[in-house]
Amino acid sequence: xxxGEEDPQALSIQEGENATMNCSYKTxxxxxxxxxxxxxxxxxxLILIRSNEREKHSGRLRVTLDTSKKSSSLxxxxxxxxxxxxxxxxxxxxxxxxxxxxxxxxxxVIP
Amino acid sequence: DTEVTQTPKHLVMGMTNKKSLKxxxxxxxxxxxxxxxxxxxxxxxxxxxxxxxxxxxxxxxxRFSPECPNSSLLNLHLHALQPEDSALYLCASSRGQGGIQxxxxxxxxxxxxx
Numbered sequence: 185x186x187x188g189e190e191d192p193q194a195l196s197i198q199e200g201e202n203a204t205m206n207c208s209y210k211t212x213x214x215x216x217x218x219x220x221x222x223x224x225x226x227x228x229x230l231i232l233i234r235s236n237e238r239e240k241h242s243g244r245l246r247v248t249l250d251t252s253k254k255s256s257s258l259x260x261x262x263x264x265x266x267x268x269x270x271x272x273x274x275x276x277x278x279x280x281x282x283x284x285x286x287x288x289x290x291x292x293v294i295p
Numbered sequence: 296d297t298e299v300t301q302t303p304k305h306l307v308m309g310m311t312n313k314k315s316l317k318x319x320x321x322x323x324x325x326x327x328x329x330x331x332x333x334x335x336x337x338x339x340x341x342x343x344x345x346x347x348x349x350x351x352x353x354x355x356x357x358r359f360s361p362e363c364p365n366s367s368l369l370n371l372h373l374h375a376l377q378p379e380d381s382a383l384y385l386c387a388s389s390r391g392q393g394g395i396q397x398x399x400x401x402x403x404x405x406x407x408x409x
Binding site for chain 1: 299336337338339340343345350351353385387392393394395397398399400401402403
């Protein structure tokens with residue numbers, strides 16, 4: 185069963201705007217990752233946030249984690265057409281347990 | 296360019312055929328994964344190998360048979376597949392098993408079962 189659910193399912197914005205997508209999960213986690221998938225390609229790791237962290241930045245990406253609400257958000261600032269892709273959160277429960285992917289958000293950035 | 300190479304990129308096979316998917320990485324990673332991804336869905340884990348030993352099998356039907364000949368190679372042998380097995384099959388690797396290790400994905404093999 186899927187651990188994470190993301191919303192919105194789809195998001196369309198103009199180039200230069202910010203994009204925010206959310207991930208909610210059901211049980212306690214150890215780490216949460218965000219991945220990007222361009223159409224017809226494999227997934228690319230973007231950022232990892234541990235359960236004891238609240239916020240993390242990487243370039244134009246900002247990730248927050250609220251373990252009390254079992255949710256995370258990914259903010260992409262100053263979006264570009266090249267950011268058009270599907271974005272997935274992925275969670276694990278520690279140790280050697282598997283990583284489970286959320287349902288994904290499909291982002292379209294219009295030039 | 297991805298650092299995980301999957302071949303072939305596309306595969307069409309009949310339900311009685313036997314074929315294999317191949318995955319290769321040269322990053323020194325010790326964990327390797329097979330995922331199945333249907334259109335507009337997230338990847339679903341099938342198998343995990345850690346140090347060349349099968350660590351996780353997500354109750355995958357026996358018509359899918361994984362093999363890890365060495366630390367750089369991962370195969371998925373296919374036999375007597377069903378039309379519902381048509382999907383994108385993704386291979387991934389990571390330094391070690393566990394969610395703290397980011398996974399590196401190949402671009403997948405798009406499999407169609409006739």
